Amino acid sequence: MSDAMQDLSMTELFRNEIESQSTLLTKGLLALERNPSATTELSGLMRAAHSLKGAARIVGCEAAVRIAHAMEDCFVAIQRKPQGVDTPVDALLVGVDLLARVKQLTPGEFTAWNEAHQTEIAAFIASLAQNPEGSSRPFPRRPTDSKGTDQPASQDETQSKVASTDRVLRVTAENLSRLLGLGGETLVASRWLDTFVADMTRMRRLQREATAGAEELQKCLPLLPQNGRATARLAELASRLSRCDVALRERDEQLDAFNRRFASFSTRLYQEVLDCRMRPFSDAVEGLPRFVRDLGRTLGKIVKLEVQGEDTTVDRDILERLKAPIDHLLRNALDHGVETPDERKRRGKPSEATIRLAAAHCAGKLLITLADDGNGIDLAAVRETATTRKLTTPDTAKKMSEGELLEFLFLPGFTLKHSVTEISGRGVGLDVVQTMVKEVGGTVRVSSKYGQGTRFQLELPLTLSMVGTLLVEIGAEPYAFPLARIENALKLPAEQIQSSEGRQHFALGTQQVGLVAASEVLQLGSLPSSTELSIVVLGDKNGRYGVVVDRFLGEQQLVVRPLDPRLGKVKNISAAALLADGSPLLIVDVDDLIREIDKFVAGGRLSLVGRDETSAPAKQRKRVLVVDDSLTVRELERKLLDARGYAVDVAIDGMDGWNAVRTGQYDLVVTDIDMPRLDGIELVKLIRKDGRLKALPVMIVSYKDREEDRQRGLEAGADYYLTKGSFHDETLIRAVVDLIGETTA
Numbered sequence: 214m215s216d217a218m219q220d221l222s223m224t225e226l227f228r229n230e231i232e233s234q235s236t237l238l239t240k241g242l243l244a245l246e247r248n249p250s251a252t253t254e255l256s257g258l259m260r261a262a263h264s265l266k267g268a269a270r271i272v273g274c275e276a277a278v279r280i281a282h283a284m285e286d287c288f289v290a291i292q293r294k295p296q297g298v299d300t301p302v303d304a305l306l307v308g309v310d311l312l313a314r315v316k317q318l319t320p321g322e323f324t325a326w327n328e329a330h331q332t333e334i335a336a337f338i339a340s341l342a343q344n345p346e347g348s349s350r351p352f353p354r355r356p357t358d359s360k361g362t363d364q365p366a367s368q369d370e371t372q373s374k375v376a377s378t379d380r381v382l383r384v385t386a387e388n389l390s391r392l393l394g395l396g397g398e399t400l401v402a403s404r405w406l407d408t409f410v411a412d413m414t415r416m417r418r419l420q421r422e423a424t425a426g427a428e429e430l431q432k433c434l435p436l437l438p439q440n441g442r443a444t445a446r447l448a449e450l451a452s453r454l455s456r457c458d459v460a461l462r463e464r465d466e467q468l469d470a471f472n473r474r475f476a477s478f479s480t481r482l483y484q485e486v487l488d489c490r491m492r493p494f495s496d497a498v499e500g501l502p503r504f505v506r507d508l509g510r511t512l513g514k515i516v517k518l519e520v521q522g523e524d525t526t527v528d529r530d531i532l533e534r535l536k537a538p539i540d541h542l543l544r545n546a547l548d549h550g551v552e553t554p555d556e557r558k559r560r561g562k563p564s565e566a567t568i569r570l571a572a573a574h575c576a577g578k579l580l581i582t583l584a585d586d587g588n589g590i591d592l593a594a595v596r597e598t599a600t601t602r603k604l605t606t607p608d609t610a611k612k613m614s615e616g617e618l619l620e621f622l623f624l625p626g627f628t629l630k631h632s633v634t635e636i637s638g639r640g641v642g643l644d645v646v647q648t649m650v651k652e653v654g655g656t657v658r659v660s661s662k663y664g665q666g667t668r669f670q671l672e673l674p675l676t677l678s679m680v681g682t683l684l685v686e687i688g689a690e691p692y693a694f695p696l697a698r699i700e701n702a703l704k705l706p707a708e709q710i711q712s713s714e715g716r717q718h719f720a721l722g723t724q725q726v727g728l729v730a731a732s733e734v735l736q737l738g739s740l741p742s743s744t745e746l747s748i749v750v751l752g753d754k755n756g757r758y759g760v761v762v763d764r765f766l767g768e769q770q771l772v773v774r775p776l777d778p779r780l781g782k783v784k785n786i787s788a789a790a791l792l793a794d795g796s797p798l799l800i801v802d803v804d805d806l807i808r809e810i811d812k813f814v815a816g817g818r819l820s821l822v823g824r825d826e827t828s829a830p831a832k833q834r835k836r837v838l839v840v841d842d843s844l845t846v847r848e849l850e851r852k853l854l855d856a857r858g859y860a861v862d863v864a865i866d867g868m869d870g871w872n873a874v875r876t877g878q879y880d881l882v883v884t885d886i887d888m889p890r891l892d893g894i895e896l897v898k899l900i901r902k903d904g905r906l907k908a909l910p911v912m913i914v915s916y917k918d919r920e921e922d923r924q925r926g927l928e929a930g931a932d933y934y935l936t937k938g939s940f941h942d943e944t945l946i947r948a949v950v951d952l953i954g955e956t957t958a
Contacts, residue, residue, distance in 0.1 A: 224320055230268040231277070231316040234261040238284075238309050239503045246302045246506075247517060259288045265312065276327035276334060277315045283338040284308050304340040306503070311337060414465065488526075490678065494572040495523035497532050497539065505543060505568060514551050515565040518543075522572035527579060528676040531653055535581065535671075538646040542583045542669055543568065545643070549629070550587030550667050560664065562586065578655075579675050584668040590661040592618050594629050602627070619659045623647040646671075651804070653677060654697035680773055682790075682800065684766035685749065688737025690852065691798040692762075693771060693790060694749055698803040700757060701750035702765065707743065710822065716814075717822050719748075719759060726750060726759045728822045729810050734760075735785060736856045746822065751803055758810050761822050773800065777845045779916055780937065785809055789845060797848055834860040834956050837949070838877070840870030840884040840896065841914075846937065850883060850914070850945070857946055858956035867891030871899055874906060880953045886915040886926065894929045901930035910952040914945070 238261050241254040262285035269277035284305060311334070318326055327334075502518045509516035527535070546568050554564035571582045595618045596610045604621060605613070621627055625644045646669075650657045655673035674680070674697065682693035683702060701721065710717050710728065717728040728748070732738055748759040771790035776783055787802035837859045841847045851861045862877065864870035868890040874882055882900065886893040893913055900906045912933040913926040926934045933948045 224272060227268050227272045227274070228316050230265060231312050234265045235309050235312055236499050237261045239306070239500070242302050242305055242309075243502050243506060243517075255288055255292050259285060259292070262288060269315075272320060272323075274315060274318070274320075274323045274327075276323065276330065277312060279327075279334055280308050280311050280315075280337065283341055287341045301341055304337065307337055307340070490529050490676070491526035492529055492532050493523060494525045494527050494532070495520070497527070497535050498523070498570060501539070501543065501570070504540075505547065508544070508547050509551070509566075512547060513553055514547065515554055516547060516551055517565060517567055519567060519569045520571075521569065525572040525574060525579075527572065528674075528678070530677050531579065531673055534649050534653060538649050538671070539570070539581070539583070541643070541645050543570075546583065546585040546587065546667070550585045550589070552588055574675065577675065579673040581671040581673065582668065584666060586666040589663040589665055589667055590619065590622070590659075591629070591663055595619070595621055598627070598629055619661070622659065623657070654680065654695050656697075678773055679770055680800070682769055682771050683749065684769055684798070685731075685747070685762040686764045686766055687731045687735060687762050688856065689763070690737065690855075691766060691792070691796075692731075693769075693798055693800045694751075695800065695803065696768065698751065699749055700752060701748075703748055703750070704765075705746045705748055705759075707746060710746070721750065721757070721759075724757065726757045727814070728759045728761060729813065730822050731760045731762050734806065734809050734813060737852075738856065738858075751807060758807065760806070760810075771800070777843060780845065780849070783849065789848075797844060799848070799852075834858055835880040835953055836860045836862065836878065837881045837883060837953075838862050838864060838870065838873055838879045840864040840867065840873075840882065840888070840893070842866050842885065842888045846885070853945060854883075854949065857949075859949070867893060867896040870896055874900065874909070875903070879909065881949060882909060882911045883914055883949075884911065886913060886917060886922070894925065897926070897929040897931050912948060912952065 237257060241258045241261070244254050245258075262281045266278055266281035266285060269275075269281060287301065287305065311330075315326070498520050501520070505516050505518040551566040551568070552560070552562075557564055557566065566585065566587060568583065568585045571580075573580050573582075592615060596613070599605050599618070599621045600607050600610050604624070604627075610618075623643045623646070627643075647657055650671055650673065653673055655671060658670045658672070659667065660670075661667040680693075681696040683696055683699060684691055684693055686692075705719055710719055711725075712718075718725045719728060720726075728746075731749075747762050747764050749762060750757055750759050752758055769792075774789045774791070776786070776789055785802055785806045786799045787805070788800045789797055790800055791797055837854050839847055839850045839854070839861055840863075841850065842865060847863045847865075851863055854861045862873060862879075864873045866888045867884070870882070870884060871891060882896075884893040884896055891899075893915070897911050897913070900909055900911055910932045911930065912935065913931045914935045914937055915922065915926070916937050917923075918936040923934045932952055935945060935948060
């Protein structure tokens, strides 16, 4: 290994050391501040400072050596002082902050940073020898035995900070996501065996029936004219059927056993990979106790944060998204909810306020709860603010329940504060919380008792890699709606549909819900006429839509596969998945779909649901061959073209496309360029050299958008050259129409 690589490796280890030991230092100092008698924390603090000093010496960071050494001396002095000393917690936390700044440096910057901050470091070291103003709590001296000597630390205390001996391998998030995808595909593949076993069982039943039939014929032979040859052949057939039945039964049993083993293996494999994605909740809350303490002091309040369920495992992606909402909720609790010490004393409360943050698994969900014992939410103020901002009428506001009033808090820009500070007052925080929770398919609830406190609970999925869905059929294609985003799913007789001002709706409880055909919004043709409609209700209390689908296919847990990022945002679609038989389907982006429905409603473009269009003249579908090695791109192009009435076949690469175009009858070929076995340019050249196919229109759709790439494709004989960004507008369809026209009646 080169010296450069060694330096880089040691620097990374040093940064990890600062991160982990700084966390221990912060937790220990805050614990001592709250409970000065907790002297058992001192040993851990001394070890953390000593470890940091040793690590800094190894990488040659003199500034970190001086800071850690000064902190270690301070801890030793506190431990040995017979009468106890004042707690320099603020000064020691400054040292933790200095070390955090050192962590950002590269080895080449160590010396310059040390020289540039000599005065700051010296001031920090000097502050440890003094009692900072406002630090009034003394550290008690360490407990002694009957002889007056220091008692040794307990074995549990000594071992509590010992590093785990487990070997650790660093894996990138991208690699882990790909591994999880493969594990999910294995799990899907295991389900296919269930279908195969069922088919084998049916075959064995047919085999038994054939055997029984042969035996019946043998019984009938004595009644027929004697034919020795027929008798012998029939006996031979019965014998073969019997042997086949035995062999098939044995193979069936072996296959059934393999199916059970493979299903168990696939489930365990997926769970192991999923566990690798999970991180403890403590990773998201490491710096929060210090943050709450410091912000509380800024506001003139004494606040402690109690964290429960730190070992609760959380999906890595959800954990990252949780940080901003938790930060906003804490700021709101500190600024809006928690009172000043004097006010709390007047109300008979402890001067120190408590905020509790808890994480737990419950009923297959992740529950994040944040509660404070502060002032609570004044419902009268909420009602007044909502009325003043003309969000509701005074009469309606008076009739609203507590839950309905608290929903106003999540509206953008809604705030009960009359002034804006650096901490809160703009009405952004709770809007951010609700937006994040909705993005991952969760819910947020708030409850409050005025004068006693407020409680927020976030209910989130355990992981984003699997999602419970309702499978439906739209335009003869399967689609999936996330169950967390569905308000209701029902079958409704067509006669219960009501119409007013050209729009259709039906009654759901006390609310009228508008109807729209999913096939129309997704541009997948018309909805088949039926006496009973299958409806998926989407939306929330502010507005609901009944989305009519062709039929329900059932509920299913799906392994989420993200779309190729090069495609950008595909309208109305959030991700893809594979069914048990290996066929792909798309997962609907509910928020995007609702926005699209709003546009249809505003533009008055909605057709009537359930309208009988069987009398319309049938269209002769023109055939298009799509050639692309990307499954996602093939499916997307196929759906776009199929929605416009074209009959579409697909090929997985250039060679497969060449074989298909030679043996089939097509009106158009749409091909990619970069493909295995035979690329798109060579495919176009082969088509142009073939006397029968040379007039066949060919369109190239590629990610390559340079002018030389376009020129190369056109020179090979392509009639059109488009980039794959054209999926997101009408360019692709217009180009197809230009080349071969609309599907004709």
